[in-house]
C-alpha cells in the first residue's frame with residue numbers, strides 16, 4: 015500500500031499523553047483504546063512500520079467519526095483529521111470501496127440526489143433496504159432519508175434600508191442546495207440585512223464529503239472546479255460547517271487553493287463581524303427557549319463557537335439555555351450514520367437526552383448533517399422541539415415569524 019509521504023511524520027507528533035481520550039465520542043461509548051484517537055494513531059503507525067496488518071486497523075479507522083474533538087483536546091497539536099484522511103486515502107487506493115463511492119457520487123450531484131431523495135420516500139421507514147444497508151455497514155439502517163425543505167416558508171422580504179456595502183458569494187453546495195433551500199434563503203436575507211448582495215454563480219460541490227472519506231483526488235478535482243467557477247475577489251460565505259472546514263484546509267491538498275481557503279467564512283462569523291447583533295436588537299424577536307449544538311466542523315474544525323452564540327443571545331425575547339456536551343458529535347458525521355449506523359444511533363440518543371434535559375423549544379446548529387439527524391430524533395420522540403439552522407433562527411427573529 016502506498017501512503018502519502020507526510021503521514022509518517024504527522025504521526026510522530028503524538029506523545030501518547032491520552033488527553034484526547036475523554037474527548038473522543040467513540041472511546042466514551044466503547045472504553046476501547048483502539049476506538050480512541052491515541053489508539054488509532056498507534057494502530058496506523060504500527061501498520062505503516064509493517065508491525066501490524068492493515069486489516070486490523072481499518073475497522074477502527076472506519077469507526078472514527080472524523081469529529082476532531084481530539085484535536086481540540088490535544089496539547090501537542092496533532093493534526094488528527096489530516097492523519098485520518100491520509101490513512102484512509104492509502105487504504106482506499108489499496109481496496110476501493112465502490113459502494114461508498116457510488117453513494118457519495120449520487121449524494122453530491124444535485125440532479126441525482128433529488129431523484130434519490132424522491133425515491134427514498136417510497137422505501138419502508140424511508141430507510142435503506144436491509145440488503146443494501148448490510149452491504150454498506152453490515153448493520154440495519156438507522157438514518158431516514160431526509161425530506162427536502164419546502165421552497166418558501168418565509169414571509170415576503172422587505173428590502174432593508176441598510177445601504178449596500180458589497181457583494182459576496184454563497185456556497186450553494188450539493189446536499190444543502192437539495193435539502194435545505196429555506197436555509198439558503200434565510201442566509202441570503204441575512205446577508206442583505208447586513209448590507210451585502212449575493213452574486214449568483216453556478217458552482218457545485220466542494221468535495222468535503224469525499225475528503226473525509228479519504229477520496230482526496232476526487233476532493234481536489236471538485237475543489238478546483240469550484241474555485242474556477244467562483245469570482246476570485248469576493249468572500250465565499252458557507253452555511254455548512256463540514257464544507258467550510260474542508261475548504262479552509264484545502265491548501266493542504268493543493269497549494270493553489272490557498273486563496274479560496276483564505277476568503278472562505280462561516281455565515282455566523284461574517285454576520286457577527288458585520289454587526290448583525292446590533293440590528294437584531296431592533297428586531298421583533300422570538301418567544302423561545304433556545305439551545306445551541308456545536309457542529310463538530312464548526313467548533314473543532316474551524317474554532318467557531320462564540321459568534322453563533324453571540325448572535326442567538328442578541329435575539330430579543332429568546333431565552334438561551336446551555337446544552338450539556340454541546341460540542342460532542344451527534345453521530346451524523348457526513349455519511350457516518352449510513353456506514354456506521356449502530357454507533358451513530360448511540361450518539362444520537364445521547365445528544366437527544368442532553369437536548370431534552372435543557373427544556374429548549376428550539377435547537378440551533380450550523381451543519382446540514384446534524385440538522386437532518388437531530389430532526390429525525392425529534393420526529394421519532396414525537397417532540398415539539400424544533401430543529402433549525404442558526405441562519406433560520408436569526409431570520410425568523412427578524413421577521414417575528416415562528417418556524
Ligand code: SF4
Pocket residue numbers: 027028029030031032033034035051052055084087088089090091092
Ligand atoms: S492528546 Fe494528542 S499527543 Fe496526547 S495521545 Fe492524544 S493525540 Fe497523542
Ligand code: SF4
Pocket residue numbers: 037038039040041049050051054077078079080081082083084085094
Ligand atoms: S475524530 Fe472524533 S471519533 Fe475520531 S478519534 Fe478524534 S475524537 Fe475520536
